[in-house]
Amino acid sequence: xxxxxxxxxxxxxxxxxxxxxxxxxxxxxxxxxxxxxxxxxxxxxxxxxxxxxxxxxxxxxxxxxxxxxxxxxxxxxxxxxxxxxxxxxxxxxxxxxxxxxxxxxxxxxxxxxxxxxxxxxxxxxxxxxxxxxxxxxxxxxxxxxxxxxxxxxxxxxxxxxxxxxxxxxxxxxxxxxxxxxxxxxxxxxxxxxxxxxxxxxxxxxxxxxxxxxxxxxxxxxxxxxxxxxxxxxxxxxxxxxxxxxxxxxxxxxxxxxxxxxxxxxxxxxxxxxxxxxxxxxxxxxxxxxxxxxxxxxxxxxxxxxxxxxxxxxxxxxxxxxxxxxxxxxxxxxxxxxxxxxxxxxxxxxxxxxxxxxxxxxxxxxxxxxxxxxxxxxxxxxxxxxxxxxxxxxxxxxxxxxxxxxxxxxxxxxxxxxxxxxxxxxxxxxxxxxxxxxxxxxxxxxxxxxxxxxxxxxxxxxxxxxxxxxxxxxxxxxxxxxxxxxxxxxxxxxxxxxxxx
Numbered sequence: 001x002x003x004x005x006x007x008x009x010x011x012x013x014x015x016x017x018x019x020x021x022x023x024x025x026x027x028x029x030x031x032x033x034x035x036x037x038x039x040x041x042x043x044x045x046x047x048x049x050x051x052x053x054x055x056x057x058x059x060x061x062x063x064x065x066x067x068x069x070x071x072x073x074x075x076x077x078x079x080x081x082x083x084x085x086x087x088x089x090x091x092x093x094x095x096x097x098x099x100x101x102x103x104x105x106x107x108x109x110x111x112x113x114x115x116x117x118x119x120x121x122x123x124x125x126x127x128x129x130x131x132x133x134x135x136x137x138x139x140x141x142x143x144x145x146x147x148x149x150x151x152x153x154x155x156x157x158x159x160x161x162x163x164x165x166x167x168x169x170x171x172x173x174x175x176x177x178x179x180x181x182x183x184x185x186x187x188x189x190x191x192x193x194x195x196x197x198x199x200x201x202x203x204x205x206x207x208x209x210x211x212x213x214x215x216x217x218x219x220x221x222x223x224x225x226x227x228x229x230x231x232x233x234x235x236x237x238x239x240x241x242x243x244x245x246x247x248x249x250x251x252x253x254x255x256x257x258x259x260x261x262x263x264x265x266x267x268x269x270x271x272x273x274x275x276x277x278x279x280x281x282x283x284x285x286x287x288x289x290x291x292x293x294x295x296x297x298x299x300x301x302x303x304x305x306x307x308x309x310x311x312x313x314x315x316x317x318x319x320x321x322x323x324x325x326x327x328x329x330x331x332x333x334x335x336x337x338x339x340x341x342x343x344x345x346x347x348x349x350x351x352x353x354x355x356x357x358x359x360x361x362x363x364x365x366x367x368x369x370x371x372x373x374x375x376x377x378x379x380x381x382x383x384x385x386x387x388x389x390x391x392x393x394x395x396x397x398x399x400x401x402x403x404x405x406x407x408x409x410x411x412x413x414x415x416x417x418x419x420x421x422x423x424x425x426x427x428x429x430x431x432x433x434x435x436x437x438x439x440x441x442x443x444x445x446x447x448x449x450x451x452x453x454x455x456x457x458x459x460x461x462x463x464x465x466x467x468x469x470x471x472x473x474x475x476x477x478x479x480x481x482x483x484x485x486x487x488x489x490x491x492x493x494x495x496x497x498x499x500x
Contacts (some may be wrong), residue, residue, distance in 0.1 A: 032156055042170065044154045046192045048124070050201045058123055058149050061197040064204050065122075069286050070197070073293035078118050080320040081327060082111050084354040092348040093339065095463035100342070101335050101350050103471060104140045116146030117327045120182035123149050124193030127160060128180040128330070130337075136471075139341055141334060144180065158191040177337045182330040199292035207285035295319045324354040445477075449485045458485065 005015035032044075046058070054060060064070045088105060090098040120126035131143040153171060155161055160181055161171030183193035230242060290297040295315040331352035339349035364386065368378065380394045448465065452458040462478055 042156055044156055047190050048198055050198045069289050070200055073290055078115055081118055081323045082114050085357050086354050089351045089353055093350040094343055097339050097343050098350045100138055101338055113144055114327055117182045117330050118323050121184045121323055122197050124195035125183045127152050154191045180330050200289045203285040203288040207282055328352050328354055
């Protein structure tokens with residue numbers, strides 16, 4: 001039996017069966033459109049079991065934050081992320097885009113931004129709208145604004161859509177690079193992400209119910225009972241009048257009754273065991289909320305010891321690191337879009353990092369100081385690795401200037417003492433002594449201008465060579481370099497004109 005197919009070249013034959021097999025391997029088979037689950041339509045509902053059973057939207061979780069048992073752990077969890085330091089790592093990205101990203105992020109209220117991004121761990125997802133505009137001659141997101149989750153939903157293709165008044169059912173398609181989307185544990189089955197507040201719903205509900213019954217129990221058994229006694233056959237209006245007086249007596253402790261009536265005060269029996277049941281229920285619910293939001297309850301319970309509390313803090317730090325990675329992923333998407341607009345979609349982008357500032361090892365610092373005084377010269381790479389320094393933190397050693405009158409100048413009396421200008425040095429002599437340094441600066445700048453004829457290449461070279469300069473000084477340096485290039489171009493054109 002011959003195989004059916006086609007020759008794609010004089011020596012290569014491809015059968016139709018093999019083609020069908022290859023196409024099936026490269027395509028998705030199990031999709032929502034082909035699934036037996038008939039609940040899938042254009043709008044993909046939130047599969048959160050709490051919201052489905054209650055028939056409510058995600059706003060039910062937002063109401064839980066107003067209670068101290070839930071809002072306290074949330075505040076602690078967010079504060080742990082906002083306490084971290086942040087930086088923009090260049091990596092293989094261009095110096096121009098890296099500086100642009102750093103300058104843009106420096107204008108943000110980072111505490112507010114991190115607070116809004118980390119709402120994704122509470123509600124599962126958090127849309128953030130970008131407001132683009134001109135920034136230092138480039139397009140950049142000037143604002144990042146968190147928007148309510150209830151305004152958005154996911155369609156059958158797991159794409160975020162805005163539920164507007166004009167399109168309340170179908171929603172509006174969002175423009176590219178307009179909305180950031182932070183999500184926690186999002187998947188194909190659940191693009192809405194997993195909300196941590198869903199683990200607190202029932203504990204919070206039972207805690208509120210238990211507290212209500214506990215307050216009622218306290219009012220019932222915590223106040224002495226007043227029993228009024230009247231002769232048998234007393235008319236009903238008189239009995240009701242005595243009841244009103246007893247009710248007022250509970251508030252004012254004063255009452256006027258007939259001389260043939262009496263009032264007895266009865267204390268409630270031992271109800272401590274019943275009251276303890278309510279307290280144990282409330283403590284259990286609070287413990288469940290702390291475990292859901294902080295991963296542990298050892299750092300919040302009064303009966304924990306030092307060892308258990310320390311272990312609990314390690315778990316809390318692990319959750320903090322997870323929240324920090326979620327926030328960094330959203331910020332890296334923002335930096336990716338900035339890079340796409342200015343360097344292209346294939347260009348490497350800088351990265352956003354959240355890190356904890358480590359304390360300097362005092363013992364090692366004293367040892368390094370002793371070795372340095374003994375004559376050991378450490379390389380800049382050593383200082384950057386051990387003390388977590390960044391590019392530009394370590395200044396190059398200044399060039400030593402020798403002049404005929406330098407030998408007669410008195411040296412500093414103590415090392416690191418402030419140098420006092422020596423008498424007898426005129427401004428002309430000082431200018432002559434500093435001339436070699438100025439000349440070396442101009443020589444380096446002139447070599448960069450000669451080496452790059454394209455303005456864009458010259459700008460990149462200046463950013464790479466002088467990236468440690470402040471933005472204002474770097475702007476002035478670029479203006480000087482471009483003016484130098486302009487003058488050299490005019491001089492070259494004049495010389496060519498003279499030579500005919």
